[in-house]
Amino acid sequence: MFRKADFRLVAGILLLAVVALALGQWLIAEPPINLSDDISPLNPRLFPSLVLVGIVVVAGFFIANRIRGVEDFEGELEPALAGDDGGGTKRLLGFLVLVVMCALVINTLGFLTTMFVLMLGTSLLVGNDSIAQIVAFSAGLPFVIYVLVTHVLRTSLPELDAIEAVLVPFLGTLPSF
Amino acid sequence: MLEALLAGFEAALRVDTFIWVSAGLLLGMLMGAMPGFTTTMGMSVLMPIAFLVGDPLIGIPFLIGVYKGGIYGGSVPAILISMPGTAASVVTVMDGHELTKKGQPRKALDMGLAASVISDFISDFLTLILIIPVAAIVLGFGPPEIAAIMFMSLVIVSVTATGPVLKGLLMLGFGFWLSFVGADPFSAMERYTFGTTELYDGFHLIPMLIGLFALPEIFNAVRSGDRKRGRVASLVGDRLSWKELKASMRTILRSTGIGTAIGLVPGLGQTVAAMMGYIAAKNASKHPETFGKGEIDGVAAAEAANNAVNGPTMVPLLTLGIPGDNVTALLLGAFMMQGLRPGPTLFETSGATVFAILIVMLFANVIFWFIGYYTIPLFSRVVTIKKSLLIPITIMLAFTGTYLARSNPFDLVTLVGFGIIGLAARKAAFDVMPMVMGFILGRELEYSFGQTLSLAGDSLLRFAFTERLGMTAIVIATPILGTLIGLRMNRLRKQDLVRGG
Numbered sequence: 001m002f003r004k005a006d007f008r009l010v011a012g013i014l015l016l017a018v019v020a021l022a023l024g025q026w027l028i029a030e031p032p033i034n035l036s037d038d039i040s041p042l043n044p045r046l047f048p049s050l051v052l053v054g055i056v057v058v059a060g061f062f063i064a065n066r067i068r069g070v071e072d073f074e075g076e077l078e079p080a081l082a083g084d085d086g087g088g089t090k091r092l093l094g095f096l097v098l099v100v101m102c103a104l105v106i107n108t109l110g111f112l113t114t115m116f117v118l119m120l121g122t123s124l125l126v127g128n129d130s131i132a133q134i135v136a137f138s139a140g141l142p143f144v145i146y147v148l149v150t151h152v153l154r155t156s157l158p159e160l161d162a163i164e165a166v167l168v169p170f171l172g173t174l175p176s177f
Numbered sequence: 178m179l180e181a182l183l184a185g186f187e188a189a190l191r192v193d194t195f196i197w198v199s200a201g202l203l204l205g206m207l208m209g210a211m212p213g214f215t216t217t218m219g220m221s222v223l224m225p226i227a228f229l230v231g232d233p234l235i236g237i238p239f240l241i242g243v244y245k246g247g248i249y250g251g252s253v254p255a256i257l258i259s260m261p262g263t264a265a266s267v268v269t270v271m272d273g274h275e276l277t278k279k280g281q282p283r284k285a286l287d288m289g290l291a292a293s294v295i296s297d298f299i300s301d302f303l304t305l306i307l308i309i310p311v312a313a314i315v316l317g318f319g320p321p322e323i324a325a326i327m328f329m330s331l332v333i334v335s336v337t338a339t340g341p342v343l344k345g346l347l348m349l350g351f352g353f354w355l356s357f358v359g360a361d362p363f364s365a366m367e368r369y370t371f372g373t374t375e376l377y378d379g380f381h382l383i384p385m386l387i388g389l390f391a392l393p394e395i396f397n398a399v400r401s402g403d404r405k406r407g408r409v410a411s412l413v414g415d416r417l418s419w420k421e422l423k424a425s426m427r428t429i430l431r432s433t434g435i436g437t438a439i440g441l442v443p444g445l446g447q448t449v450a451a452m453m454g455y456i457a458a459k460n461a462s463k464h465p466e467t468f469g470k471g472e473i474d475g476v477a478a479a480e481a482a483n484n485a486v487n488g489p490t491m492v493p494l495l496t497l498g499i500p501g502d503n504v505t506a507l508l509l510g511a512f513m514m515q516g517l518r519p520g521p522t523l524f525e526t527s528g529a530t531v532f533a534i535l536i537v538m539l540f541a542n543v544i545f546w547f548i549g550y551y552t553i554p555l556f557s558r559v560v561t562i563k564k565s566l567l568i569p570i571t572i573m574l575a576f577t578g579t580y581l582a583r584s585n586p587f588d589l590v591t592l593v594g595f596g597i598i599g600l601a602a603r604k605a606a607f608d609v610m611p612m613v614m615g616f617i618l619g620r621e622l623e624y625s626f627g628q629t630l631s632l633a634g635d636s637l638l639r640f641a642f643t644e645r646l647g648m649t650a651i652v653i654a655t656p657i658l659g660t661l662i663g664l665r666m667n668r669l670r671k672q673d674l675v676r677g678g
Contacts, residue, residue, distance in 0.1 A: 006344070006605035013351055020354070020369070029366040041630040044361035044368055047623045048354060055350040062343045088400040095399045096597070099572070103589035106580065118576065119569040127402045128565035141570060145577055153229050155581055 007066055014059035021052045091125050098122065110160040115142035147171065178313050181524065185532025188234060189540070197235045198541045201242020202548050208243070209250020210556040211567060214394070216247030216265075217503045221390040222571060224511055225383055225578030233515035233530055238537040240511050244504055245297060245545055248447060248484055252289040253556045256476070257282055265447030265483040268455045272468065272475030279471050286557070287417035288425065288473050289480045290549040296433040296481035297488065298542040303437050304488035305535050311496045312528075315521035318647075320632065321640075323521055324625035325651035327618050330499040331611075332655050336663035338608035345611045348602070352615025355380060362624045375587040382510050383582040385616060387575050388595025389602075389609045390503065395575070396600045398568045417473075425477040428458045432478045436485025441492055446502040447483040454482025488538065495519050495531060498618065506613045513617065 020027065028045045098121045106114045119138035128134055146167075149155050151174055159167075201223075208219030220243050227236030251266035256273035269289065276285035318326070331353075335345035358369045359379030370376040432454035439450040458478030459468045468475050493499040498520035500506040512519050517527050524531060579592045602609050629648070633640035641649045 005601070006607065009601050009605040009607060010347065012601075013347060017350075017354070027371075028361075028368045031364045031366055042363060042623065042627040044364055044366045047626075048357045048368060051350055051353045051357070051619075055347065055354065058343055058346045058350060062347065065343075088402065091402065092396055092400045095396065096593070099576075099593050099596075100590070102576065103586065103593055106576075106589060107586050111577075111580075115573050115576065119573055122399070122569040122572050123565060125399055126565040126568045128563070128569075133566070137566065137569065142573060145573070149577065149581065153581075155229060156584065157577075157580070158584075158586075 007063070010059050010062050013055060014063065017052045017055040017059065021049065021056065024049060024052075095122065095125050098125070107158045110163055111146055111157040112142050112159065112163060115145075147174070178309055178316075178524065178528065181528030182309070182532045184529035185534075186536055188529055188533035189536040191234065194234050194238050194537055195540070195544060197230075197239040198242040198537060199544050199548060201239040201244075202246040202541065202545055203242075203552070205243035205246025205248075206250035206253075206549070206552065206556055207246075207559060209247040210253040210559040211562060214567065214571075216244060216251070217507065218391045218394045218571075219243055219247050220504060220507045221387045222574045222578060224386060224507060224514075225581050227511050228383065228514045229581055231515075233512075233517055233527075234533055234537070236515055237508070237511055237517075237534050238541065240508060241534070241538050242541060244508070245484070245487055245541065246548075248487060249290065249293045249480070249545070249549060250556060252293075252476075252480055253286065253553075253559070256285045256289065257557055265451055265486075266479075267448060268451040268479035268483075269476060271455070271479075272470070272472045273479075275469070275471035276473065276476065281415065281471070282557075283553075284415055284417050284421075284473065285476050286553050287550075288422070288476045290546070290553070291417060291422055292425070292429050292432070292477040292481040293484040294542050294546045294549065295429050296436060296485040297545065298539065299430075299433045300437045300440065300485040301488035301535070301539040301542065304491055305532075305539065307441075307489070308492050308496060308535065311492060312524040315496050316525055318521035319645075320625045320628035321645045321648035322651070324622055324629050325648040325655075326497055326521065327622045327625060329651055329655045329658070330497060331614055331618060331622070332659040333499060333662065334614045335611045336659050336666055338611045342663040342667060344607050348607055348609065349611035349615040352612035352617075353619040354615075355385075355612075356616045356619030357623075362620055363627055375585065379620075380591055380616075381582050381585075381588055382514060382617070384579045384588045384592035385595050386507055386510055386613065387579055388592045389599040389613060390507065391571065391575050392592065392596025393599040393603050395568055395572055396596065397603075398564055421473060425474050428461075428474045428477045429481040431457055431461065432481035433485040436482040437489050439482075440486035440489030447486045450486045451479040451483040454478045491535065491538075495523055496521070500610070500614065503610050503613075506610050506617075509617060510613070518621070 024045055028048060030044065098118065102114050102118045109117075116138045119142065120134055123134040123138065146157055146159075149157055151171055204223060205216065205219060208214045209216055220240055223243055224240065227240050230236050230239070248265050252269045252273065254260045255266035255269040256277055259270050259274040259277075273285045273289065276282065315322075315326075331349055335349040336342050338345035338348070356379065358376055360366065360377055361368055367377065432450075435454045435457060436447075436450040439446070439453065455468075455475060455478045458474055459465045462468065462472075462474060464472075490500070490502065490505045494505050494509060496519075498509065498518070500509045509519055512523075517523060517530065575592065576589060579588050580586065582588060599609055602612075629640075629645075630637065641652075
């Protein structure tokens with residue numbers, strides 16, 4: 001399992017590097033006019049291309065060593081990843097879907113609702129079986145953080161107008177910092 | 178340099194700075210005391226707070242507090258439930274938990290605290306002394322030397338990273354390449370942005386750091402689910418007496434020396450220091466047979482050595498921009514987000530601020546003592562908190578911190594992306610530190626190299642061999658040094674694996 005994991009990661013990086021090298025002229029824009037060496041001493045494509053060639057060479061060595069069967073020693077395997085019941089992978093996939101969804105909807109649903117959903121879903125996935133505790137934590141903590149960030153650090157967080165309208169009278173009673 | 182030191186002393190004497198250090202120490206101890214929650218994870222999740230407060234004399238000392246507190250906090254579960262809170266506390270388990278079994282957990286925790294604080298104080302003081310001459314030497318460096326040192330830093334970090342050298346180099350290259358996403362530093366032309374405005378400024382450092390360091394821990398915790406923990410021994414037994422502390426002073430000082438020396442060398446870190454300190458104490462003891470069976474000197478040796486590493490890692494970090502481990506890589510990011518670029522120019526541009534931070538770090542040890550002494554009973558309870566309560570809080574903090582960095586929801590998507598990369602890297606035993614270093618220094622290196630080319634004019638070779646011999650020497654020495662260190666590291670790793678079975 002371990003050997004496959006590092007081979008797959010290296011192959012992924014190699015593929016990315018080859019594609020980026022091949023499509024370099026479309027992915028990196030060139031200045032429309034010639035700039036003097038004092039203004040632009042380096043072509044914007046030079047460093048990325050050098051690094052990508054380096055990645056291809058190193059990844060190539062790595063893969064060639066693996067294919068030739070050169071016995072490189074194995075690094076230490078993360079204990080938590082060593083053994084897994086099928087449920088662990090399902091929980092992880094569920095969690096990934098949850099975090100991606102929350103990342104995409106935070107501006108639409110607002111901070112409090114998104115964090116409520118995120119904390120609620122995570123608590124259930126991790127195995128908390130106390131519904132009262134889950135609801136209290138998922139609703140209470142994001143609210144505390146919201147107040148701290150918007151009222152103490154004076155930084156905005158995305159929130160629905162309707163929820164903000166409900167919160168304004170309460171926030172107005174808090175001492176200002 | 179001395180003027181900057183004096184100005185730094187004056188700037189350090191601020192009440193708000195010490196309040197934030199205390200908060201950092203408390204949070205660090207809390208994170209360290211929770212089994213499975215590492216100092217790196219705690220620092221990465223709390224880093225946005227340091228960024229938001231905006232003042233380097235608050236933000237950086239806050240994170241240093243988290244660092245110091247986290248390393249000590251890791252010894253609490255190590256002693257009480259034989260489960261190290263951080264990798265640095267692995268050695269503390271040997272005698273610490275044996276003392277708990279003998280009914281003396283309080284004595285072991287007291288010794289851990291005393292040894293940590295004493296060694297931290299001495300090593301921070303040595304750091305302050307050592308950093309002045311090193312900073313004075315590197316102060317005369319210009320863009321060519323800076324570019325050469327960055328090149329050397331990147332190579333050293335890659336070869337000293339966990340795992341084979343090829344893996345380190347590959348991650349370095351990957352991080353380096355990611356740093357090119359966005360506008361080119363000279364002509365401002367777009368690179369790998371796919372025409373989107375979100376990528377024009379490149380990836381932000383905060384989602385990258387939280388994604389690579391904290392999210393994989395959260396993913397692992399979700400995957401493994403909540404596990405029941407054993408009962409925690411109540412804090413019974415005698416407290417550490419002054420006589421016992423005095424008897425262990427020789428061990429503490431020896432371990433402090435070992436930890437300080439190890440901290441100066443990038444890539445070794447607290448775990449190696451703790452092991453070496455422990456072995457040295459055992460060899461020097463009149464009763465080596467008592468080690469591993471509840472010897473109080475064993476706790477002192479391990480804890481003094483691992484905490485003594487904290488301060489000296491700042492010497493290569495601040496003067497050359499080379500972080501010694503993941504935590505100092507995070508500190509490097511924190512410095513840069515506060516507008517301070519560790520490296521040869523740091524002491525020229527912000528000498529007073531940097532000295533103030535180092536002085537705060539020194540005085541923080543006094544606060545560390547008081548907080549540790551009075552909160553040990555509290556942190557001994559923390560080890561029982563359920564993971565199912567902590568993980569949701571941590572993911573919420575990670576999301577909030579990332580969003581606050583620049584109020585851009587796109588950063589949340591990159592956070593998850595970097596989290597997946599971090600998880601894949603862990604699964605394949607790839608160290609992410611070279612990737613972070615490549616990302617942080619990539620554009621800087623390109624910029625310094627461009628400036629060098631501008632200075633060199635028509636002939637870079639003539640410039641290198643006539644005007645900038647220092648740069649040339651570093652560039653020539655780096656591959657040789659990298660190869661030698663890499664071969665040595667590979668040999669050490671192989672030996673370790675053979676020994677480890």
